[in-house]
Amino acid sequence: MVAKGSRAVIAVALVLSVLAFGTAVAQVTVTEDTLVTTWGGTDTLDTFRSALAAPLFVLGLVCDTLFAFDQNLQPQPVLVESWEQSDDEMTWSFALKEGITFHDGTPLNAAEIETYLEELFFPQSFTGWMFSNVEDVLVTGEYTFDFVLSAPVPLMIFNLAYPWNIIQPAGAYEEYGDAYGYDALVGTGPFVFEEWAAGEHVLLSRNPDYTHGPSFLENTGPAHFDQILIREIRESATIVNEFRVGDVNYIGIPTSHLDVVQGDPNVTAGVVTNYGSNYIEVNASGLFGSDWRMRAAVNHAFDREGYIQAGYFGAAQPSYGLVTPASFGYWPGMDEFGKKILYYDAEEAARLLDAAGWVLPAGKTVREKDGEPLSIKLITFNFWQTQGEILAAMLTEVGMDVELFAFEYGSFYGVLEEDDWDLFLAGWIDQSGFSTLQSLVTTAGIPKLTNVTGNSNAALDALVELMNTTPEPVVREQAAAAAQQKVVSDLFEIPTVLTLSYAGVIAEEVGGFELLNAHPWRLGLILALDMYRK
C-alpha cells in the first residue's frame, strides 16, 4: 500500500503520459497570397503505390505530364516542345522544352526521361500497360528521345496526357525510398511540395522558375499565388461552413450543397462538369445474360424521371449513353439514339417477360417459369443503397422478386469474384478523359476487371480497338459512335442517370475560375496557374 498522495501522483502521471503524444501540431502562416482549398486526403501521393483518384489533385499542382488535356479533351504539350510519328507509325519522336528542372534541381532531359520510364514507370506504374507497345526509349540527343514501338499506337499523346502518367526524377525515388509520396513529392510543376501534415493539410509553395505552362492557359509562367494550402476536410457541411466564414477560398462540394452558398453575394459558384455516368450492369452469366428480352424488360421497367426525383432529389439528368462529355470517344448523337431504346414502359416490360416465359400466375405478385419464381439479386455500393431500393421497387412492379445487397467499396472485388449477382447498379466518375468504353465494355487489350458483366463481344471489341488505334479522327468518331450504339442496343449496360457530382465554388476575391469551370475536371494546372487574388 502506498500513500494516498503517491497514488494521485501515479494517476496524474498516467494522464500526462498519454497527453504527451498531443504536442506535435503543424502550423502554417496564411497570408493574402495563399490560396486555401480543401481535399478529402489520401494515403500516398506516389502513383506507383496507388491508382486512386484522390492524389491527382495535388499531383496536378506539383507534377507535369508530357501533355495535358485542354478543355476540349485535346492533348496539348506541357513538357514537350515538338513531336512526330514516323511514316511507318512504329516510332514516336519527342523534343523536350529546354531549361526545365525538377524541384530538387535535377535537369529534365532525355536521359532522365529514359531512366524514369524504363526503370520505374513502365515496370511499376499501374498505367504502364498503356505503353506495352513501347519496346525501347531511345535517347537521340540531350533533349530528344524516341519511343520505338512493337505495334502502332496512334493515340500515344492521349496516353501521355493521362493524369497519372506524370514525370518524376528517378533519383528522388532512390533518395526517399518507401517514404516517397509521403515525405516528398518531386515534379516540374508550378508548385513545390513543402509538407504533408497527415490528416491536416498539404502545403505547396510557388515554383518561381516555372515557365512551361500549356498554351491553353492564360498564364504559362510562375503562379500568381505564393502558396497553396490544401486542408483535409472530408465532411461537405464543414467545407461549406469554412467557405462561408472566409477561411477557405476555393471548394469542391456536391451539387446538393450549392443552394447553401449560392445566395451569398460574395460567392462565385459554378458547376464543374465532373460527370458521373451511372448504369445498370447485367451479369452475362446470370439469368438475364442469354435472353435479350429479359434485359429489355429491365430497361423498360426503369423509370428515369421517377428515379431522378426519388433518388437524387432532381439533381441529375437522364442518361442515354455510357460515355460522358468528359471521356474520350464521346458522341454527341448518343442522346437522340439512346432515347429510342432507353425509355420507361412497364407494360412493354411485362410483355417481354411474358414472351420470355416468365408469366404472372393469378393471385401472385412474382412471375414464374416452370414453377420457379423470378428471383434476382441486385447489388450496389452502400452509398447507393437508396437508389438500389428505388430500382428494386421498379423491378418488383413488373413481377420480379428482388434481393438487394449493398456492400462497401472495400468488398467490391470480393463480391465480383463470387459472381453471385444478376444486376449491378454501378457508376463511374469521368475525371481523366480516359476511354470509358475501353474500360467498361471491351474484353480485349486491358485487364478485365472493369467489364464486370463478363459479356464478350468480338464486334464491340473490334470497334473500340479501331477507336483507340486509328490515326483518322473521322474514323475514330465513327467507331466510337458505332460502339456506343451497340452497347445500348445489346443492353448489357443500361445507362441510368448522369450526375454532375461536384460544384466548384470560389470566393469573390479570387479570379481565374472560368477555365477551371469549363474543363471536364478540376485540372490542377488551371488551379495553379490561372487563379489569382483580385
Add this chain to the structure above:
Amino acid sequence: MLTYLIRRLLVMIPIVLGVATIVFFAMRLAPGDPVRIIAGPQAPEDRVQEIREKYGFDKPLIVQYTIWLSQIVRGEFGNSVASGVPAIRMVTERLGATLELTISAFLVSLVLSVLLGTLAAVNQNGFIDNLVTFNAMLWLSMPGFWLGLMLMSVLAVAVPIFPISGRGDAFWTWEGIRHLILPAVTLALPSAGATARIVRSSLLETMSQDYVRTARSKGLKERLVVSKHVFRNSLIPLITLMALRLPALFGGAVIVESVFAWPGLGTLLIKAVFNRDYAITQTTALFIAALVILANLLADFMYSVADPRIRLD
C-alpha cells in the same frame, strides 16, 4: 503496489494481442483485396500479384498470422499497403490528436455529469432536477454527427466564437483550446447526459443511508453533508461508469473527427478499413485496446483514492 502494477501490465499483453488477433482475422475474412483496391481495376494482374507477394498476402492465412505475431514480438507493425510507410508512424502521427480529443471530452463529460447529477440529486423532483433530466435525455438522444453540425452552425458560423474545424495549435495554447472546445463538447455531451443520470441515482441512494441521516442530525450544513459524506461515497459507480465510457468515446471520436476535420485516428481508421489496409487497422486496434486497458487501470487507482478500504495489492 508495484507487483500489482506489473501484474496488470503483464495481463495487458494477451488482451491487446487478443483484440488485434480478432481484428486480424475479421479484416481478412471480409471480402476484398487490398492490393486490387489501391491498384484499381485496370492494373495488370502480374503487377498486382507482385505487390501481394511483397506484403505476403499470397501466403496462407495462418502463415500470415504467424509472421505478423513474430513481427509484433520484435516491435514491428508492418507497412501500410496504401502508403508504404510504417504503420506505427502513421498511427502515432495521429494518436496525439485523438488522445487530446478523447481525454478533453472525458474531462468535460466528467465535470458536467458530476455537476448536473449533484444539482439534480439535491433538488430531487424540483425544477432543476427536471431541467437536468430533460437536458440529459436531449443530449443522449442527439446523434453526434447532428449535434456537431448544430454547435458548429451556431457557435462558429452564426456567432463566430470558435473556429469551424481543424486542430489549430498545441492543446495548451489558447488557439489549441479554441479549436478543441467544439469537438470535445460534441463528444462529451451524450456521455455526460447518461452519466449525470447515474450520478443522480447514486447520490440519492447514498443520501438515504443511516450515516448521512446521522450527519444531518448532528446539525451539519447540507453542503457539507453532500460534499463530505455523500459525494465521496457515491464515487465508485461513477468511476466504473466513466472507465467503461472511454471505449465509447474512442468510437464516437471517429464521427466527431470527421465533422470537425480533427486529424486523429478515426479518419485514418475509416480509410484503412475501406482500403483493407491491414497493418493500419491492426496497429490502431492494438493502440486503442492498450489505451482502454490503461484507462481501466487508472480507474482502479481511482477506486483506491476514492475509498481507502480498497487496496490495490
